[in-house]
Amino acid sequence: MSVLPPPPANLARYTERRVLITGGGSGIGQACVLRILAEGGHVVAADISPEGLADTVTKAGDAGERLQTVVMDVGDEESVRHGVAEAVGLLGGLDTLVNAAGILRSSHLTQTTLADFELVLRINLVGIFLVTREAIGALQDGKGPAVVNFSSTSAHFAHPYMAAYAASKGGVLSMTHALALEFAKAGIRFNCVQPGSISSGMTDGTGESRQSVGPGLPEDADYSLFGKVAPMLPLDGGAIFAAPDAVAGVVAMLGSDDAYFITGTEVRIDGGSHM
Ligand SMILES: NC(=O)c1ccc[n+]([C@@H]2O[C@H](COP(=O)([O-])OP(=O)(O)OC[C@H]3O[C@@H](n4cnc5c(N)ncnc54)[C@H](O)[C@@H]3O)[C@@H](O)[C@H]2O)c1
Structure with a gap:
């Protein structure tokens, strides 16, 4: 059975497009895979987790005939x-x-250990550099080529206890701008999304990110410092985290020809929590 989210009527922006999505085994990356498949794309989902990729294939249902998977560690140069x-x-x-x-x-x-600080930068920031560097030649030969990077609300707004994460996401934002200009004349568009408060393996404690650090925030975290992270837009059942498809729809737009005149910018997707 397929659990693909239905795209809005008549949206089939990916029937002619070939798409590589890292982090495609969970959360928002998985939602991007399912959304772009639903719009007719041919997709490779890459992830460090074979189990996550298997879950994505199961969820793709019949559209799985246009989905292939690659196990890849974005922080490892040879693997990339x-x-x-x-x-x-x-x-x-x-x-x-x-x-x-x-x-x-x-x-x-x-x-915060040096090892953990460097690991976050390695995967979140250096990983995007490595994957993009390896992919740029193929993108240069592609049709309406586009790159969508994952920054975060933490790049612009203070999030306590997350210095390494915020630094990595600020780096992604700056790198996206730099690459957008460097490749503008080649016609390759670079944009980033800045999600906040999205339900995923990262925020619900089921993902890789939580496995080595328990429930996430420090036990004695001062929650009064988080006054600005709750979404203002209403969600079903009073939820405070939106579903990953809230981001996937925007990623699908930015990665398609609908965004042909958009490059070097970012879209914040946080239900208005940082207005
Ligand atoms: N959930 C949020 O509220 C939120 C907010 C801002 C930004 N983001 C960003 O969204 C992106 C997706 O995260 P998510 O929230 O869906 O979390 P998630 O944990 O559900 O998904 C992350 C995926 O990345 C994979 N991954 C981790 N390390 C990897 C590596 N070295 N190589 C390849 N794959 C690796 C994981 O296996 C997992 O499948 C991340 O870049 C995250 O920083 C999420």
Whole structure:
């Protein structure tokens, strides 16, 4: 049975497009895979987690015939070199790259190890550099090529206990702007999304990000510091986290020809929590 979210009527923007999505085994990356498949795309979902990728294939249902998977660690140069080459080979080219893979580690500054700080930067920021560098040649030969990177509301707005994560996402924002200009004349568009308060493995405690750090925030976290993270827009049942498809629809737009005149910018998707 397919659990693909139905795209709005008549939206089939990806029937001619070949798409690589990192972090495609969970949460928002998985929602992007399902959304772009629902719009007719040919997709390679890449992730460090084979179990996550298997879950994505199951959820793709019949559309799974246009979905292939590659196990890849975005923080490892060799893995990225092989993984991107394999993905481009499977797709026969590349038109859209979605860099969604990421992790969260949160802790007090004084309890943050150098290893954890560097790991967050390695996966969230260096990972996007590595994947994009390996994919850029194929994108240059693609149709209406576009890259959508994952920044975060934490790039612009203070999120306590997340210095490394915020720094990585600020870096993604700046890198996206730099690459947008560098490749503007080549016609490759670079944009980023800045989600906030989205239900995913990262925020509900089921994902990789939580496995090594328990429930997430430090046990003695001062929750009064989080006054600005609750969405203002109403969600079903009074929920405070939106479903991942709230982001996937925007990613699908930015990665398609609908966004042909948009580059070097960002879209915040947080239900108005940071207005
Ligand atoms: N959920 C939110 O509220 C929120 C807010 C802002 C930004 N984001 C960003 O959205 C993106 C998706 O995260 P999510 O919230 O869906 O979390 P998630 O944990 O559900 O998904 C992250 C995926 O990335 C994969 N991944 C982790 N390390 C990897 C590696 N080294 N190589 C390849 N894949 C790896 C994981 O296996 C997982 O499938 C991340 O970049 C995250 O920082 C999420």
